[in-house]
Amino acid sequence: MIETRFVELLTKDLIEGLTPAEKQEIDLLLQQNPLYKKQSAIIKEYWNSDKTAYKKSAANFSKLMDVIQVTEQSVNGNSSTAGKHKERKLWPVLRYVAAVSIFCLTLGWYILGNPGNGIAIASNWKNKTTSPGEKERLVLADGTIVMLNAGTTLRYPLSFGSKNREVYLNGEAFFEVHKDREHPFIIHTKKMNVRVLGTVFNIKSYDDAPQSETSLIQGSIEVTINDRKADRIILKPKEKLVIENAPASQLLTNKPTGRNLKAVIEGTQYSLTNLTYLPNIDSAAVETLWLKDKLVFKNEDFESIAADMERWYGIQIVFEHEQLKHLRFTATFEKNTTVSSALRSLRAAEPFQFKKKSLTFYISK
Template sequence: MDDDRFIELLLKDLSGEILREEREELQHFLKDEECLKRYKLYKMYWSEHDTAHTDNEALFHNVQLRIGEQENAFSDDKANRPGRSAFIYRWKYAAAIVLIGVCSFLLYRTIGSDNLTSAGSWGEKITARGRKVSFILPDGTHVSLNSDSKIRFPKSFSGKAREVYLSGEAFFDVKKDASHPFIIHAGKMNVRVLGTAFNVKAYPNESSSETTLIRGAVEVTLKDRPEDKIILKPTEKLIVNYSTSKAPADKVEEEPQKRIAQSNALTQITYMQKQDTTIVETSWVQNKLIFKNEDFAEVGRSMERWYNMDIHFRNESLKELRFSGNFETETIDQALMALQATEPFRYKIEGRSVYIY
C-alpha cells in the first residue's frame, strides 16, 4: 500500500480539495482498518472551523498549537494515571506524523497548479477545473475560490479601499473595517462592502453574473451604468444579464465581442427544498454540486468545471431540458445516469469529453 499516496489523499480530503476520482481512491484505502484509524486521528487535529478558510502559515501554526495542547493535557494527568507514559508516547508519535503530513501537504500546495503567484506588489490565485481552494487575504478576509477561477489582490492593502479583481466565482467573508471598504471588481460588476459574507459569480464566458448576499449588506454598481447603485439585503441575489456587440474594427483582435450589461433582476436566494437550509448558490463551498430547475446548457457548464470534463451537445435542442440535482461523491457517469431518469437523452464518455445526443 502506497503510504505517501494515502497521506496525500487524506489531507486533500480534509482540506476540501480532493477530486471525485481521488475520493474514490481514498475510500479504497479506508477499507483497511489501520488506514481508517489514522484517518480518524488526523481528523482530531484538523478542525473544520479553523482550517476551512486558512492560509498555509496559519494552518501549520494551528496544528502546532493543537498538538501542544494535547501533550500538555497528557503531561498534567501523567502522575495520576498509571501506564500513561506509553500512551503519551503514542500520541506524541501520532502528532509527529500529523505535522509531517501537514508539512508535506503544504509543500504540495506550494508546488501545485492552484497556487499563489506573484507579480510585483500583487498576488494571484488560479484554480483549474475540478479544483477549489480557500485562503486568507492580507487583511484577514476569508476567500473560497471555485473551480476555473482567478483572483488578483495586493500583497498588502493600502489606501482608502481594499480592492481585488475576480474572474469566475468566489465566496467572501470580509474582515470588517469601516474606514476601508472592500471592493470586488468582477466583470461588469463592482461589489462594495464593509464586512459581510456573500458569493460572487462572474465567469467571462457566461451570459450573466450574480451576487448573492448571505449576511450584512453590499452595494453593486455596473460599469456600463455607474449611476445605478443596487443595495442587497441578506438572502437577496442580483442577476446581471449581458448582451454582446461586435467590437470596432481596430479592436477585433483584442475582443471580438463586447459584453454589455443589458438588464438586472433582484431576487431571493434559492433553497433546494422548502424548509431546507441548503442554499444552491453557495453549495459549492460545502463541496456539493446543486442546481434547481436549470437548463441543460447551464448544468453542463457547471459539470464541466466540477468534473474537469468537456461537454458537447450533438443535439442543440437538448440544451433546453431542465434539471434539478444534488451531487457530492457521484462520478460524472453516475450523475448523468441520474439526470437520464428524469429526461430522455443519451450520452457517451470518451476520455475527458462527454457527448450528449
C-alpha cells in the same frame, strides 16, 4: 510630442479613475487624433498583458520600445533605400519613445503621489487560479477570508492601499470580508463591481458564462454595473442579483413576475431575486452549497449545468443537438458522484443519450 493632458487622462483610464466627463474628453481626443489612438492601443495592450513586469523591470520597458519601433516600421514600410527615408521613419519612432517615456513618468507620479487612491504597487499583486475540481482557501492581508471555487482566478494585492481594498475576480468565490468602515472592500468582475464594508456573500462571475450572480448571506453590499453606473443596487440578506452577460439586444424581453425585478431599459439587464433553498437538502442556500461539496441545480437549463459540471469534474461536455441545451433540471450531486452517474440521473427526468470519449462527453438525442 504627446500632450500632458492626454497622458494624464490615459493614465487615469488604465487604473479606472476616469470621471464621466474625462471619459468623454479622452474619447474625443482619440477620435480626433490618429496618433493618440495608436499610442493608446499599444500602451493599453502592454499594460494589460503584464502590469507587474511593466512597472518593475527596465528590461521590459526596453521591450515596449521594441514593440513600438516594430509597429512604427510596419506602419511606414520597410524600405530603407535612401537616408532621407530613414530620417523620415526615425522621427515617428522618437516621438513614440518620448510619448511613452512621459507616460511612464506620469504614471509613476500619479500612483506614488496619490497614495490614497487604493492602488497597490503592481509588484505586490498576486494571481491565484484554481484548477477544475479544485477549491482553495485564502486569507488576504486585511484578514478577509476567500474560498475559491473550481476554475477561478483571483487577483489580489499582498498589502492594501490606504483608501480602498480592491481585488479582481473571474470565477466563483465566497467572501467573509473583514469589517473596516474606513476602507471599503471592492471586488471587480467583468460586468460589475461589488462594494462592501464587512459582510458574507458569494459571487459567481465567470467571463464565459451567460450570467453573473452576487448572493448576500449577511450584512449589506452595493453593486454597480460597468455600463450602468447610475444604477446602484443595494442587496439585503438572502437576496441575489443576477446579471445577464450578453448584450441587451441579444436577450429576450421578459416581464417581471412576483418579487422578481427586471431592468428593461438599455444597457446590461439584471434581476433581483431571493436566494434559492431546497427542502430536505440543506439549510444553506443553494448558491453556497458548493462549499459543502454539493452540486445543486433548481430548474436550470442543461447548458448551464454542463458548464458547472465541466469545472466540477475537469471534463468537457459537447452538445450534438442545440435544443438539448434548453432542457431544464432540478438535481443534487455529491462530490463523489461520477459524471456518468450524474448524467444518468438527469436522463431519468428528460430523454437524451450520452457517450464518453476520453474526458469528453457527447450529448445527443
